[in-house]
Amino acid sequence: MQVTTATEAALLTSREIITGEELGSVPLATPGAVAAAARRAAAAAPAWAARPAAERAAILSRAAELLLERDQEAMDLLVREGGSITGKAFYEVHAGAAELRHAAALATGPDSPHGPGSEPGRETEVSRVPLGVVGVIVPWNFPLLLGMRSVAPALALGNTVLLKPDPHTPLSGGRLFAEVLADAGLPEGVLEVVHGDADAGAALVQAPDVAMVSFTGSTEVGREIGATAGRLLKRVVLELGGQNAFVVLPDADIEQAASAGSWGSFLHQGQICMAARRHLVHQDVVEAYTETLARRAAALRIGDPYRTDAQIGPVIEHGALTRIAAAVEEAVAQGARLVTGGRMQGPFFPPTVLADVTPKMAVFHKEVFGPVAAITAFADDDEAIALANTSDYGLTAAVYTSDADRGRALAPRLRCGVVHVGDQTVNHDPALPFGGIGASGNASGFGGRAALDAFTRWHTLTTSSPARAYPF
The missing domain is CATH 3.40.605.10 (Aldehyde Dehydrogenase; Chain A, domain 1)
Incomplete structure (x- = not known):
């Protein structure tokens, strides 16, 4: 500009x-x-x-x-x-x-309907x-x-x-x-x-x-x-903003869950308030999910979206690129494991997967407005909810599971404005209310x-x- x-x-x-x-x-x-x-x-x-x-x-x-x-x-x-x-x-x-x-x-x-007034002899019109x-x-x-x-x-x-x-x-x-x-x-x-x-x-x-x-x-x-x-x-x-949780339960199909997680984190270079920032994955499947998500991330085509069939385009400006890179470097310095991506490539930032992320790390709490997926393991449903709610933000969340009833039971416990069960966090419907709470x-x-x-x-x-x- x-x-x-x-x-x-x-x-x-x-x-x-x-x-x-x-x-x-x-x-x-x-x-x-x-x-x-x-x-x-x-x-x-x-x-x-x-x-x-x-x-x-x-x-x-x-x-x-x-x-x-x-x-x-x-x-x-x-x-x-x-x-x-x-x-x-x-x-x-x-x-x-x-x-x-x-x-x-x-x-x-x-x-909008509204009941009549309570006084007799007085007509009421409410609009x-x-x-x-x-x-x-x-x-x-x-x-x-x-x-x-x-x-x-x-x-x-x-x-x-x-x-x-x-x-x-x-x-x-x-x-x-x-x-x-x-x-x-x-x-x-x-x-x-x-x-x-x-x-x-x-x-x-x-x-x-x-x-x-x-x-x-x-x-x-x-x-x-x-x-x-x-x-x-x-x-x-x-x-x-949003620091949205994508919760993967142990019964989930890992390929499908990673597909949803990849879309939720990397669409439009992760520059979406609804993007899946924190991937909370059950400990029984976290390694398989991490490997699958990283494989999908590394396979995405990076390039000029106007002249090629790129799946990952440029980050909006150089300042944003440097902020994304600094957040990844800080996470690694604090103990996160860089699985794929992590370094600028001209005007592009490749899809990046960070594993072994804990709530003690800044990346768990601070919104990185870029293509960065942070993976954290949990042991049971209660820990998943506690991790998801450990955030000032409260925009969207998703629960990925093969058991819709189990997902629906967890959804009201998530502190946010919108929850998607069996899906990822980036969804829009003009007929449905949308908005967040807290810092969102x-x-x-x-x-x-x-x-x-x-x-x-x-x-x-x-x-x-x-x-x-x-x-x-």
């Missing part, structure tokens, strides 16, 4: 990660420009909220169609700008369209109404999907949106949004896109016209946003009726007829 200066405004230039080729430029927003965009969104909010829900839904449905018509362009941007492999980019585009379609259905769905302007701050790892996850339901439910993409992905996470929704008929001002770094993000959170902030990103930044939003009495949805965020704010709760508020109207009089 490179910032250049033009005669009219500073520009943010997006470049392909591997080649450095320029992909496009967008204007950088000053804090004043962010505040002005928030005012435009606020001015557009009453008319958009008053628009019939069916009309809002039709625009979002049309946007889904237009996005899929531009799927190759969108996929190319995700691959070149963000380092996605082709399969991940294909999934993200289609999942983004699914978010738009689900939001369209949400707009016209039944309102959900838009918040106003929703500020959305999107990360670079799934810019299209994670942006649409907030933008689409917020718009569907009558809010206007102020969107700030990550500086690494201004095209796939911002410009593409604006173009698709504008072509679908979204009125001017209903979606405002601003580009910039932390200063622009802070201006978005602090803008008086922004009623709510939806942030997906690091726990460190999320804490700052949560503190600011709390001081300003704004609603905030935080979806933050402030619980569900996305998916299904959770989106209705997040992006609207209760409004109560009572009518007394005849009008009431009082003693004084």
Whole structure:
């Protein structure tokens, strides 16, 4: 990413990660420009909220169609700008369209039921109404999907949106949004896109016209946003990091479990908040699982995902590469066994398996946002649960077993927002609530009726007829 200066405004230039080729430029927003965009969104909010829900839904449905018509362009941007492999980019585009379609259905769905008031002679109407302007701050790892996850339901439910993409992905996470929704008929001002770094993000959170902030990103930044939003009495949805546990029980098919574990840890170079970080494996099968996972990891094709059929693409930036390498070196120094991977290869970090990891090691507790799987053995179910819950994070978890009933019995004991039995940790469904607890965020704010709760508020109207009089 490179910032250049033009005669009219500073520009943010997006470049392909591997080649450095320029992909496009967008204007950088000053804090004043962010505040002005928030005012435009606020001015557009009453008319958009008053628009019939069916009309809002039709625009979002049309946007889904237009996005899929531009799927190759969108996929190319995700691959070149963000380092996605082709399969991940294909999934993200289609999942983004699914978010738009689900939001369209949400707009016209039944309102939340609420019982009548308790006073006789007073009619009561209770409804959900838009918040106003929703500020959305999107990360670079799934810019299209994670942006649409907030933008689409917020718009569907009558809010206007102020969107700030990550500086690494201004095209796939911002410009593409604006173009698709504008072509679908979204009125001017209903979606405002601003580009910039932390200063622009802070201006978005602090803008008086922004009623709510939806942030997906690091726990460190999320804490700052949560503190600011709390001081300003704004609603905030935080979806933050994860140190997710992938629990492998002794009855699991080892090849299948390692397949799921490999996908959960190494997809998109492990740069996913839901990635399987800690592989908690029963002691009877831990050696077989470690050997199988390492074999799968070493066989993954590393390379340029735009020009080859690579399964592992580049890490987002050099600073991230060095942080991943330092975390692996620290783990080995603390006693972990490096089974495969572990060293940078140009802009790539190979899939890495660390064995003999214990809770005394930093890698067990600190999120390594890269393709690193840390394996820890356990003796019984109670120890597996204790190890899994030894974390400040609480986003997702998975229990891999051939006995679904046993997995379902363990799932409620795991301290996190989402658990998958017979699967791995990286899963997304726009119809289901999603969110974490602890250092992973402030619980569900996305998916299904959770989106209705997040992006609207209760409004109560009572009518007394005849009008009431009082003693004084």
